[in-house]
Amino acid sequence: RKEVEQDPGPFNVPEGATVAFNCTYSNSASQSFFWYRQDCRKEPKLLMSVYSSGNEDGRFTAQLNRASQYISLLIRDSKLSDSATYLCVVKSASKIIFGSGTRLSIRP
């Protein structure tokens, strides 16, 4: 079992839709969590950190469920420019693990 697992997608949704991704992790000692966005042939860039109480940044909402060991990313009112691969990142005291990413494609 991978330490961090994501549905690879692709998720193909119409513009304006709401879409949600989950990411599960196996190490219960994981301490901090992030979502990164990666465009085709570009480097990953930080989208947002994930806080224990959940957090929102504009159209994006991130949540953490420690009991079930997953984090989620919700995108509301999706835009064409949201098309990208979304990577979840889980950090413990000893390592940083990247998920393989979920591909999102927004259609007009």
Next chain:
Amino acid sequence: DAGITQSPRHKVTETGTPVTLRCHQTENHRYMYWYRQDPGHGLRLIHYSYGVKDTDKGEVSDGYSVSRSKTEDFLLTLESATSSQTSVYFCAISESDRTYSGNTIYFGEGSWLTVV
């Protein structure tokens, strides 16, 4: 954007030749990392550095070596390139290894390496 520069950005080389990729940062961050990214595998850590001359192996270090003689530079060397090392290589930096949410990792633009 974080001040990270990778060179070369694209390289084609022959099997058995040595290759060195350079990562240069202007952020004075202590930690530097080399990752490779391949379809189906995501980002995998090759080596990392926690200070000048202080380096350690990641999960896929075989066939790679690194050096860090200055805070700002982290070199990745493929001593004898093989076709399995064809990949995109990302350098990354972070201020520390502490796991608080504010401590994020910033990536360079990547180096595309093809070994023929």
